[in-house]
Amino acid sequence: MQFKCSQCCTTYDVTPLRYKCDCGSPLTLQKNTSYPKKWHTSTTSLWRYRNTLPITPDTEIVTLGEGITPIIPLDVTDTSEHFVKLDYLCPTGSYKDRGASVLITYLKSLGVTEVVEDSSGNAGAAIAAYCARASIHCTIYCPTSTSESKLKQIAAYGAAIELIPGNRMATTEAVKQAAENICYASHNWHPVFLEGTKTIAYEIVDQFHGNVPSHIICPVGFGSIYLGLYIGFREMCNEGIIDSVPRLLGVQPETCCPIYRAYINKTDTITRMRQTGKTLAEGITAEIPIRGKMILEAIRDSNGAFTTVSDEEIKYGMTTLAGKGIYVEPTSAVVIKGYEKFQEQGIIRKNDTTVSILTGSGLKSSYGEF
Ligand SMILES: [Zn+2]
Incomplete structure (x- = not known):
């Protein structure tokens, strides 16, 4: 395996100190993408998908039983199906x-x-x-x-x-x-981090018995979950495990939303957006995402979309979720109003199936008011 620059295509041997290209750009992994399409089905952690990870078979893994988190219905009616994936149930309380x-x-x-x-x-x-x-x-x-x-x-x-x-x-x-x-x-x-977050995509397909939901919604700051989802679904598509990549829908806070701005303005680069004020969604305040080019590619390839939410709308999301027994941090709660906005915009339509990722537990959040 080697690292390859996402901008100038220079390749590097993998060494502990190498995390970016000499040109300053982020690296991607060059790896063997043809793996046995068999999961370790008796394994109840993300290591079920070990065959897809850049980890050799003889490597001793470092695990706390992460992954294989529940997907439960949030609002499932005759005309719409909104599920949530409880990824805040990972061992330290976040995906x-x-x-x-x-x-x-x-x-x-x-x-x-x-x-x-x-x-x-x-x-x-x-x-x-x-x-x-x-x-x-x-x-x-x-x-x-x-x-x-x-x-x-x-x-x-x-x-x-x-x-x-x-x-x-x-x-x-x-x-x-x-x-x-x-x-x-x-x-x-580090590009290997995204290899871990991509397992959410594998799990979703597994939990939907090989089917692909119409849409996946997640909070986006630097994009480690959005890109992980994209890498996972794209890989499965390339390997013939699924037929299509679901639409990947991202939600950003109004006060810091450089990706949303590039999406709306249809620009081919993401430029820095100075944070214009405080937000409850502290986990997704990235003025400029490091992997901007890759995020734009993921939006294009998945026919994705972006929206933004205010602090009032984040509080609404927290209250809505808590009212159904789900306690998450404000950053996670952006997906609730995000879902409604995507519905209003006609992106989520009648009879579509949507999975929203709930990324972090409310138990360690400093926000205490309801
Ligand atoms: Zn480079």
Whole structure:
């Protein structure tokens, strides 16, 4: 396996310190895409789909039983079917465990003993937990605004925490300096992380008995879940496991929505959008996604769409979900109003089947009002 630059196509051997191209662009994986289409059906974690992952058969995996999360009906009537996938039920309380399990397994197989990562919460907790499991020393760089409950969780796993003043970008700059000498287990930069998040697509098809829903809705910041879904569905399509990729529908907060803006304006690049105010959806405030080109390709290829929600609409989503017994963090709740807006726009139509991904638990969120 090799890394290949998504922009200039330079290839690199895989080494622990390599996480981006010398030109500054993100890397993709060049891998053998023809794998046995047989799942390890007795395995009750995402490692059921191990054949599709860039992990050799003799590698010892780092797992906490992540994945194979329930899909339940949210609002299923005679004319519409809206299901939710409870991915916040992963071991550390967010879907990021998928990427962390596969990435830390991979890095351990390279002999890595120390990593750094930057996060506003969930990814930091996931990387810290899997590093604890793998006995890898881990330092998480967090903005000072990170919620106390998330910091406590990261610390509990034994990770060191570096609190960085300023915005999320300042934290990323700080970790990049450390990454010159220490392996950067980045959920945004490292292409192996997306191999973990792609397993959501495999699971959905499995749970729908080989069928593909019409639409998948997810929150989008840097796009690690949106791109994971795209990679997974596209792979299955190329391998003849499914006939088509579902429409991938993304939701961003109104105050920070560079992908939505590029989608509406039909531009072929995503440009930076300065965050214009605070948002409850702190987990998806990315002023410019690193893999912008790939996100636009995923929108085009899946006939996808984007919309935005306000804080009031996020609260509405949280209340609606909690009223049905589902307690998620604000970032996850964007999908509820998103679903209604896609319906109003005629993107979701009568008799369509939609699955929304609920990405993070409400239990560690700092938002407490209802
Ligand atoms: Zn390059």
